[in-house]
Amino acid sequence: MSADSNPGNHTTEHTNPTADGRELIRFDKVTKRFGDNTVLDNLDFTVAAGKHVTLIGPSGSGKTTILRLLMTLLKVDEGTIRVDGDYLTHEEKGGKLVPAGERHTREVRKKIGMVFQQFNLFPNMKVLRNIMEAPVHVLGLGKDEAEQRARELLDLVGLGDRCDAYPTQLSGGQQQRVAIARALAMRPQVLLLDEVTSALDPELVAGVLDVLRDIAHTTDITMLCVTHEMNFARDISDDVLMFDAGRVIESGSPDKIFSDPEHERTREFLSAVL
Numbered sequence: 432m433s434a435d436s437n438p439g440n441h442t443t444e445h446t447n448p449t450a451d452g453r454e455l456i457r458f459d460k461v462t463k464r465f466g467d468n469t470v471l472d473n474l475d476f477t478v479a480a481g482k483h484v485t486l487i488g489p490s491g492s493g494k495t496t497i498l499r500l501l502m503t504l505l506k507v508d509e510g511t512i513r514v515d516g517d518y519l520t521h522e523e524k525g526g527k528l529v530p531a532g533e534r535h536t537r538e539v540r541k542k543i544g545m546v547f548q549q550f551n552l553f554p555n556m557k558v559l560r561n562i563m564e565a566p567v568h569v570l571g572l573g574k575d576e577a578e579q580r581a582r583e584l585l586d587l588v589g590l591g592d593r594c595d596a597y598p599t600q601l602s603g604g605q606q607q608r609v610a611i612a613r614a615l616a617m618r619p620q621v622l623l624l625d626e627v628t629s630a631l632d633p634e635l636v637a638g639v640l641d642v643l644r645d646i647a648h649t650t651d652i653t654m655l656c657v658t659h660e661m662n663f664a665r666d667i668s669d670d671v672l673m674f675d676a677g678r679v680i681e682s683g684s685p686d687k688i689f690s691d692p693e694h695e696r697t698r699e700f701l702s703a704v705l
């Protein structure tokens with residue numbers, strides 16, 4: 432599984448007919464600290480285009496921090512992150528790598544969509560407008576085209592008949608499906624999923640996971656997913672990365688990680704959650 436002799440360097444390489452082998456996400460020696468708490472420690476990993484990668488590990492091991500760094504909601508302390516070859520954390524100026532400016536960051540971030548634990552919909556906008564807002568205002572898409580895209584995505588998530596509802600008129604599961612459609616409306620190359628069912632009542636979880644399974648199996652979008660839903664992780668993942676204390680301690684296919692983990696910490700973690 433490792434890309435080279437560095438045990439911390441993890442590369443996704445399982446067969447996926449939709450992948451073209453291009454590297455879409457690359458973390459190089461990324462360190463992130465909060466005060467004297469080192470949350471990510473010299474982390475290297477890559478995700479190839481079209482792959483679905485799930486991050487698992489104990490609470491506090493740094494999984495969400497990785498997604499927040501990719502969304503540029505946090506900044507790295509050391510190291511670099513690249514998305515589809517472009518530096519997210521830095522930009523090249525006069526042949527030198529310098530910390531990225533706001534404009535550069537905004538451009539690279541357009542390649543990334545994220546669905547959060549809390550749905551974060553705009554409460555004062557109807558469902559259709561929630562989805563159209565960013566394509567119109569960030570991508571500059573015409574209103575008709577944005578609306579057509581939004582309607583198609585609402586059909587995809589099974590909510591084609593709720594265009595005119597306000598978020599508060601929907602169940603949590605429906606709101607999360609709108610949030611998925613909203614993330615996809617930007618046509619991102621990578622979809623980040625951060626414990627997207629954790630805030631839902633149990634009976635609403637399956638509907639959201641079914642939509643995501645569908646997207647995983649019928650599109651070529653790259654996914655990086657943090658979840659405690661291990662059956663879902665098994666279903667959609669090409670690769671599973673097991674985190675502990677800010678490092679990837681083990682990675683491999685879901686069959687390998689869930690059925691025959693090598694690391695004692697992985698075995699302990701799985702016996703606690705499965």
Ligand SMILES: Nc1ncnc2c1ncn2[C@@H]1O[C@H](COP(=O)(O)OP(=O)(O)OP(=O)(O)O)[C@@H](O)[C@H]1O
Pocket residue numbers: 465468470488489490491492493494495496497
């Ligand atoms: N904004 C912040 N300020 C200070 N500490 C933070 C901040 N965000 C995260 N942390 C700390 O960083 C560590 C990693 O947090 P992170 O949310 O990435 O873990 P996680 O693996 O996603 O955990 P969980 O499964 O519980 O969501 C934790 O110790 C957390 O308390």
